[in-house]
Amino acid sequence: MQGEATEGQSKVGIVTIGTELVRGERLDTNSAWLSDQLTELGLTCVLHRSCPDDLGAIVRALRQSVEEVGAGGVLLVTGGLGPTNDDLTRDAVAELLGSPLELHQPSLEHIQALYARFKRDMPDSNRRQALVPAGARVLATEVGTAPGFAAELDGVQIYVLPGPPREVRWFWDRHLSEPLTARGHSPGPAWAFRTVGIGESALAERLHALEASGVLVRYAAEDRLGTVAVTIHLPPTDPAAQAVRADLGRHLCAEGRGVTLADAVGALLIERDLRLATAESCTGGRVAAFLTGVPGISAVFDRGLVSYSNQSKQDLLGVPAELLEAQGAVCSEVAQAMARGARDRAGAAIGLGITGIAGPGGGTEDKPVGLVHFAVAGPGERLVALERLLPGDREQIQIRAAATALDLIRLAVQSAD
Amino acid sequence: MQGEATEGQSKVGIVTIGTELVRGERLDTNSAWLSDQLTELGLTCVLHRSCPDDLGAIVRALRQSVEEVGAGGVLLVTGGLGPTNDDLTRDAVAELLGSPLELHQPSLEHIQALYARFKRDMPDSNRRQALVPAGARVLATEVGTAPGFAAELDGVQIYVLPGPPREVRWFWDRHLSEPLTARGHSPGPAWAFRTVGIGESALAERLHALEASGVLVRYAAEDRLGTVAVTIHLPPTDPAAQAVRADLGRHLCAEGRGVTLADAVGALLIERDLRLATAESCTGGRVAAFLTGVPGISAVFDRGLVSYSNQSKQDLLGVPAELLEAQGAVCSEVAQAMARGARDRAGAAIGLGITGIAGPGGGTEDKPVGLVHFAVAGPGERLVALERLLPGDREQIQIRAAATALDLIRLAVQSAD
Numbered sequence: 001m002q003g004e005a006t007e008g009q010s011k012v013g014i015v016t017i018g019t020e021l022v023r024g025e026r027l028d029t030n031s032a033w034l035s036d037q038l039t040e041l042g043l044t045c046v047l048h049r050s051c052p053d054d055l056g057a058i059v060r061a062l063r064q065s066v067e068e069v070g071a072g073g074v075l076l077v078t079g080g081l082g083p084t085n086d087d088l089t090r091d092a093v094a095e096l097l098g099s100p101l102e103l104h105q106p107s108l109e110h111i112q113a114l115y116a117r118f119k120r121d122m123p124d125s126n127r128r129q130a131l132v133p134a135g136a137r138v139l140a141t142e143v144g145t146a147p148g149f150a151a152e153l154d155g156v157q158i159y160v161l162p163g164p165p166r167e168v169r170w171f172w173d174r175h176l177s178e179p180l181t182a183r184g185h186s187p188g189p190a191w192a193f194r195t196v197g198i199g200e201s202a203l204a205e206r207l208h209a210l211e212a213s214g215v216l217v218r219y220a221a222e223d224r225l226g227t228v229a230v231t232i233h234l235p236p237t238d239p240a241a242q243a244v245r246a247d248l249g250r251h252l253c254a255e256g257r258g259v260t261l262a263d264a265v266g267a268l269l270i271e272r273d274l275r276l277a278t279a280e281s282c283t284g285g286r287v288a289a290f291l292t293g294v295p296g297i298s299a300v301f302d303r304g305l306v307s308y309s310n311q312s313k314q315d316l317l318g319v320p321a322e323l324l325e326a327q328g329a330v331c332s333e334v335a336q337a338m339a340r341g342a343r344d345r346a347g348a349a350i351g352l353g354i355t356g357i358a359g360p361g362g363g364t365e366d367k368p369v370g371l372v373h374f375a376v377a378g379p380g381e382r383l384v385a386l387e388r389l390l391p392g393d394r395e396q397i398q399i400r401a402a403a404t405a406l407d408l409i410r411l412a413v414q415s416a417d
Numbered sequence: 418m419q420g421e422a423t424e425g426q427s428k429v430g431i432v433t434i435g436t437e438l439v440r441g442e443r444l445d446t447n448s449a450w451l452s453d454q455l456t457e458l459g460l461t462c463v464l465h466r467s468c469p470d471d472l473g474a475i476v477r478a479l480r481q482s483v484e485e486v487g488a489g490g491v492l493l494v495t496g497g498l499g500p501t502n503d504d505l506t507r508d509a510v511a512e513l514l515g516s517p518l519e520l521h522q523p524s525l526e527h528i529q530a531l532y533a534r535f536k537r538d539m540p541d542s543n544r545r546q547a548l549v550p551a552g553a554r555v556l557a558t559e560v561g562t563a564p565g566f567a568a569e570l571d572g573v574q575i576y577v578l579p580g581p582p583r584e585v586r587w588f589w590d591r592h593l594s595e596p597l598t599a600r601g602h603s604p605g606p607a608w609a610f611r612t613v614g615i616g617e618s619a620l621a622e623r624l625h626a627l628e629a630s631g632v633l634v635r636y637a638a639e640d641r642l643g644t645v646a647v648t649i650h651l652p653p654t655d656p657a658a659q660a661v662r663a664d665l666g667r668h669l670c671a672e673g674r675g676v677t678l679a680d681a682v683g684a685l686l687i688e689r690d691l692r693l694a695t696a697e698s699c700t701g702g703r704v705a706a707f708l709t710g711v712p713g714i715s716a717v718f719d720r721g722l723v724s725y726s727n728q729s730k731q732d733l734l735g736v737p738a739e740l741l742e743a744q745g746a747v748c749s750e751v752a753q754a755m756a757r758g759a760r761d762r763a764g765a766a767i768g769l770g771i772t773g774i775a776g777p778g779g780g781t782e783d784k785p786v787g788l789v790h791f792a793v794a795g796p797g798e799r800l801v802a803l804e805r806l807l808p809g810d811r812e813q814i815q816i817r818a819a820a821t822a823l824d825l826i827r828l829a830v831q832s833a834d
Contacts, residue, residue, distance in 0.1 A: 022452055022463060023635065024449045024452025025456075025636060025637040026638070027446065028445070028449070029444065032443070032444045032445070035439055035440055035441025036441030037441075039441055045441070046439060046471075047467070047478075048465070048466065049464070051464060057464075060485065061464075064481050068474075219442065220443060280702075284708070284710070285703065285704070285706040285721055286702065286706045288701050288706075288723040289701050289702040289705075291701070292699075292700075292702065292725065293701070295776075295778065301725055302725050302726035302728060302729050303722070303726065303732075304701075304722075304725070305720070305723070306695075306705040306722070306723070307720055308709065308714075312719045312720035315720075316720060316722075345732075346732075361712065398710065
């Protein structure tokens, strides 16, 4: 992977401002989010930089970043536009441009109107938020108090935005997306999908040939979801894309930009009108939590059971005590009995059962930490069972098991066609 | 908050290297993690910078960062020490120091031994990982293939580490913590706790006086947990700390570095030997998932019910159909019936009930999106009910409701004393 921009293409730098960032109190998510949008437009980000709320430090950061992206480039700046004396970004840009700060009357009126609407007095400090460097172009806001602004220095277009991620996204859509699209060399139609059950490096190996052939390929591990998000700049119908699809096989679990595995499973169940009931042991409710994150899921998901103890597996799901005694709770037969019990007791079309050892304790030579049994009962008489040895710590095992379970539901439904 | 180092104190900068970072494919978590450690030692980080795998860009980033921290300062560099031609950090540091790269025989032998252990041939490219700039001090590794190294330039101590976060943490403990502790002005004993149900800015206001008095205060919103982590550099028994405790009251929900709200609730239940059963509607299993993230929780948590539909509230919890019909699912009476049903049917000491509207649809004028009713039945005859209007999108409402529910369990148990 090369980070240098190709000849004639705009280089972009991102500067995020806030003492809380360099003190490690807040993770800078704006830089990665903005970079992802830029890459999508075919623009090349060559720099992320965070600096504290200190006038000298901000001026140096901006000056060096303008130099680094060079004439024809773009600098995106977020943060430091709040109302307090700590918020120095507008002062730093004014100093850099050699322009005084001026009051922007419409922005002041916007802030006053916001306070009036919530029946509060506007503190005097909020007037600061209506100041912009003379000559800068104001980017009006509808999502907060502070406006953004745009200015040019040494041939570099500088966009200055408020720091809250929600506001950054709004400014991107409203004010940045269009002019930056015009600067980018769009890498063409994108095919976005997610994979499950395959590590990022194994994925990189499988996509290497495609990448080496010049196709833009991006992937990002999503530790919270147990999946990897992949974007390939090819139409999904291109033969090379089809080859990737064939190679990835069942690992490809959701398609479409921003579509999670839970979204895909939810849409599939809703489309087929198949009601699901879940029975979770080692995942402790994570499958239910993933599914209920999907708006509208109530059409097909009406209950989930977290049967953590043996007693609860008997009470809630009718898993036979003799089976639990003879084979222990972590085996395929118990997962299957859980899946059937969940389905039958809820009168659902599909039941899911998960039982495993998330650790850190509880592992044995025969049944090590990370061993998880899955079963899906239904639709109809079908029953699918799966055994996996998952790597990672307790949280990673729980998340990966939940993703594997969602994927198994997807496969069970699709194979029923 | 000021980001400048106080007189005579080492300034620190962090440079993370990798095209995947500036392309937005991978979130840079090393910088925030390292900064948090530095702040803990009383050191001041003044710069985060990420740059692509490009020799010129890395050299410029390092040179400017050395300048920014200045003589007596420290530069931490992560990433770009892999075996491929993309990995150029060691070349960039060598260029910066004006020293050639030299093969470090013990590091080569370490890498060869690793490959031998896994019975694989070492690719020739891995020899690159044993190269270090002449004169640099090698930091041996036990967690990967590439060693780190340390060197000095213009009075700045530079530490270069491999990029994987797991390796960064190991190198910190083994090689960096001690020398950097010696450079820091430790801010003294730390009192770490978490808060729930109070926004970060409201928290900042309450802690402002303490911070203004010169006490080091840090706080970080934990969006995934619905809590804010706070560290105050005072002994918990200090009168000023006691005043904070009194001021925060019930918002202070967990104490100890790294102790989450779920950890605190789990420990409390285990200590009192109180068994809990949960019944969740709008949180969809998130309370159960939080609790089962705590190792050893099976001693007190044996089941959780996700009763998403009205029918499941009747079937699983015995909530009366007439109540659901007369008042709807989102009201205090239903939350109370859920809590009692969960407790009684599980034979537990405590039952939790949650019902609300997570959105985006389903809200009305009377019952808007974000309205959540909570109830805890037990221990004994006690019953606590709570109503909250929570801000945010669907995910934020679900997470905040789960955190509020955990906190209510804590308060119910503590008030039973």
